[in-house]
Amino acid sequence: MIVVMNEGATEAQIEHVKEKLAALGFGIHYSKGVERTVLGVIGQKSPGLLESIEAMEGVEKIVPIMKPFKLASQEFKRETTIVDVSGVKIGSSKLVVMAGPCAVENEEQMLLTAKAVKKAGASMLRGGAFKPRTSPYAFQGLEEDGLKILKQVSREVGIPFVTEVVNPRDVDLVVEYADMLQIGARNMQNFTLLKEVGKTKKPVMLKRGLAATIEEWLMAAEYILSEGNYDVVLCERGIRTYETSTRNTLDLSAIPTIKRLSHLPVVVDPSHASGKRHLVLPLSRAAIAAGADGLIIEVHPDPENALSDGPQSLTFDGFDEVMKKLEPIATAMERQI
Numbered sequence: 001m002i003v004v005m006n007e008g009a010t011e012a013q014i015e016h017v018k019e020k021l022a023a024l025g026f027g028i029h030y031s032k033g034v035e036r037t038v039l040g041v042i043g044q045k046s047p048g049l050l051e052s053i054e055a056m057e058g059v060e061k062i063v064p065i066m067k068p069f070k071l072a073s074q075e076f077k078r079e080t081t082i083v084d085v086s087g088v089k090i091g092s093s094k095l096v097v098m099a100g101p102c103a104v105e106n107e108e109q110m111l112l113t114a115k116a117v118k119k120a121g122a123s124m125l126r127g128g129a130f131k132p133r134t135s136p137y138a139f140q141g142l143e144e145d146g147l148k149i150l151k152q153v154s155r156e157v158g159i160p161f162v163t164e165v166v167n168p169r170d171v172d173l174v175v176e177y178a179d180m181l182q183i184g185a186r187n188m189q190n191f192t193l194l195k196e197v198g199k200t201k202k203p204v205m206l207k208r209g210l211a212a213t214i215e216e217w218l219m220a221a222e223y224i225l226s227e228g229n230y231d232v233v234l235c236e237r238g239i240r241t242y243e244t245s246t247r248n249t250l251d252l253s254a255i256p257t258i259k260r261l262s263h264l265p266v267v268v269d270p271s272h273a274s275g276k277r278h279l280v281l282p283l284s285r286a287a288i289a290a291g292a293d294g295l296i297i298e299v300h301p302d303p304e305n306a307l308s309d310g311p312q313s314l315t316f317d318g319f320d321e322v323m324k325k326l327e328p329i330a331t332a333m334e335r336q337i
């Protein structure tokens, strides 16, 4: 349920309500919006509780949240959450483009890429140091050496980065380096991992599972939020369908659906959604037109020789062209890119 405070409720009144709820054993999540201050209250209700809280000074009303996801819901918070990743704001009118290779391969590759994508207008760098590969024989990533390269290059070029963490035992290590943690599609329902990243203070990009419904995806976000980490960005990266001509099928309707159900920002990954370089531009255009808050795009200095996902990676020139061609769509949506 949520406790909605009066517009003029004092800090002391809000504190008093929080103390009372805490004493009753509830988990409390605070949200101070432009329109209203609400307290999200998670726990088992007891008889007479609603009346006693509703009677407190400063309380306007108590509203039950009907959806299974609570803190991720529009009922809890109406305004879009703006997630600040080392100064880059995801969810604002400026679209955030994250770009870089699938996997970190070496320092030169990352340095060249970081410079090129920044120049073309990307505001974040991407690159995997821990790779969740379908085959155990495929390149698994440089692990901590990859994180070191990412950090070094990101500092040198002045661009924050997102990188995936695949194992709960590596969360502390990745937190030491990354500006944003990525939870990959294959781990969307790895609840131990979700709880672990929920305990950190790093922003998290949560990719949609290969066969996850929107509700399951929001429930996965709820795991992170319920641990106290509210900086969650959702990423639609295509779902598994019967269609084989693309790697996955981009679920465009997920974007406006999420916008209706949740306050969390949504970005789109046209690279993993399609698996094909030539589809990155049209899917990016469509994603922006559907209301996405940003994009994550794979870019490689030499896609033909990439250690992973070469066929869907753009060259530097290709990425530059995509960025230029997205401008009119962004403008039409009253956003900047």
Ligand code: PEP
Binding pocket: 102, 128, 132, 164, 183, 184, 185, 186, 207, 237, 269, 272
């Ligand atoms: C990735 O972004 O590197 C990745 C592995 O994507 P996904 O988890 O969406 O397959």
Ligand code: MN
Binding pocket: 102, 103, 272, 298, 308, 309
């Ligand atoms: Mn990839």
